[in-house]
Amino acid sequence: MSSSTRAIVIAVGGNALIKDPKRISVGDQAEAVREACERIASLVEEGYTPIITHGNGPQVGFLLRRAELAQADLPPLPLDVLGADTQGATGYLFSRSLRNCLARRGIHREVAAVVTQTVVDPQDPAFASPSKPVGSFMTEAEARAHQERDGWEVREDAGRGWRRVVPSPSPVEIIERDVVKTLVDSGSLVIACGGGGIPVRRQDDELVGVEAVIDKDLASALLASCLGVKDLVICTAVDQVCLSFNTPDQRALDTMTVEEAASYLADGQFGAGSMAPKIESALSFLAEGGERAIITSLEALQDALEGNAGTRITH
Ligand SMILES: Nc1ncnc2c1ncn2[C@@H]1O[C@H](COP(=O)(O)OP(=O)(O)O)[C@@H](O)[C@H]1O
Numbered sequence: 281m282s283s284s285t286r287a288i289v290i291a292v293g294g295n296a297l298i299k300d301p302k303r304i305s306v307g308d309q310a311e312a313v314r315e316a317c318e319r320i321a322s323l324v325e326e327g328y329t330p331i332i333t334h335g336n337g338p339q340v341g342f343l344l345r346r347a348e349l350a351q352a353d354l355p356p357l358p359l360d361v362l363g364a365d366t367q368g369a370t371g372y373l374f375s376r377s378l379r380n381c382l383a384r385r386g387i388h389r390e391v392a393a394v395v396t397q398t399v400v401d402p403q404d405p406a407f408a409s410p411s412k413p414v415g416s417f418m419t420e421a422e423a424r425a426h427q428e429r430d431g432w433e434v435r436e437d438a439g440r441g442w443r444r445v446v447p448s449p450s451p452v453e454i455i456e457r458d459v460v461k462t463l464v465d466s467g468s469l470v471i472a473c474g475g476g477g478i479p480v481r482r483q484d485d486e487l488v489g490v491e492a493v494i495d496k497d498l499a500s501a502l503l504a505s506c507l508g509v510k511d512l513v514i515c516t517a518v519d520q521v522c523l524s525f526n527t528p529d530q531r532a533l534d535t536m537t538v539e540e541a542a543s544y545l546a547d548g549q550f551g552a553g554s555m556a557p558k559i560e561s562a563l564s565f566l567a568e569g570g571e572r573a574i575i576t577s578l579e580a581l582q583d584a585l586e587g588n589a590g591t592r593i594t595h
Pocket residue numbers: 292293294295296335337438440515516517518520521522523524525549550551553554555556
């Protein structure tokens with residue numbers, strides 16, 4: 281790791297890359313990525329080396345729907361390939377935008393988006409119980425109609441509406457971790473593990489694609505542990521983690537110890553499939569040698585790293 285800069289993993293949520301759920305054009309996503317890159321470039325200016333990971337829940341759901349709507353004319357596309365498509369497209373938007381933001385600041389750093397595969401266990405119980413929300417938010421009536429007509433698994437998502445869900449096995453191993461480390465050590469800014477990584481399984485001596493969507497926060501924690509970085513920052517649509525979320529008693533948390541976070545998690549304080557995996561990821565990162573996990577919004581990213589915003593989870 282370059283000694284003059286501090287490497288941090290910054291995970292950007294798929295929903296945080298959608299400016300308005302009603303406007304999901306490439307132009308809007310590019311604008312959301314540009315805004316994220318402005319903030320990330322400011323961190324580079326301050327001496328950080330961000331390793332960027334990103335979600336793909338909305339994006340892979342849109343592609344899946346697009347493929348299904350075209351099925352009368354074109355062959356189906358498996359979910360691992362659709363995940364790879366979102367990784368490539370979002371990685372391109374980040375790479376282009378970050379280069380532009382750095383150039384405007386007169387900073388020269390190499391930027392590379394690495395196509396990343398993540399090994400999962402084919403026996404993971406998650407295959408029997410889909411939990412990863414993908415695509416747009418729907419009303420319950422729309423969701424039930426798709427369930428009936430198209431065989432979708434659907435469920436309510438953190439008080440924001442209903443969504444389609446797909447299997448989300450836990451990440452076990454990141455195939456390209458050494459490539460990412462080599463690039464980071466050479467001073468490059470890397471985008472990796474997009475959408476949690478493309479799900480693959482080992483079969484004999486080969487890698488085989490798996491139809492699933494991996495949680496990018498769990499994959500980001502695994503990547504951060506493999507790289508030995510001290511800080512993991514998870515950026516999402518809220519500034520802070522709350523207790524009694526979405527109730528009149530809602531209370532935002534500035535800090536949590538590992539023990540407090542584990543206890544709130546066990547109490548069901550964090551939305552399943554939304555905030556809960558972020559807390560689990562933070563805990564797994566801290567258990568593997570990380571020092572500080574931060575959950576915040578992109579807007580509050582810089583203040584959060586200075587200890588003035590977000591929710592910090594520490595030992
Ligand atoms: N206890 C909680 N505190 C804050 N937000 C919560 C909580 N429980 C559920 N949430 C929801 O979780 C969302 C973050 O999850 P999600 O949208 O799936 O993340 P991503 O940004 O990775 O796509 C928040 O925007 C919020 O709506």
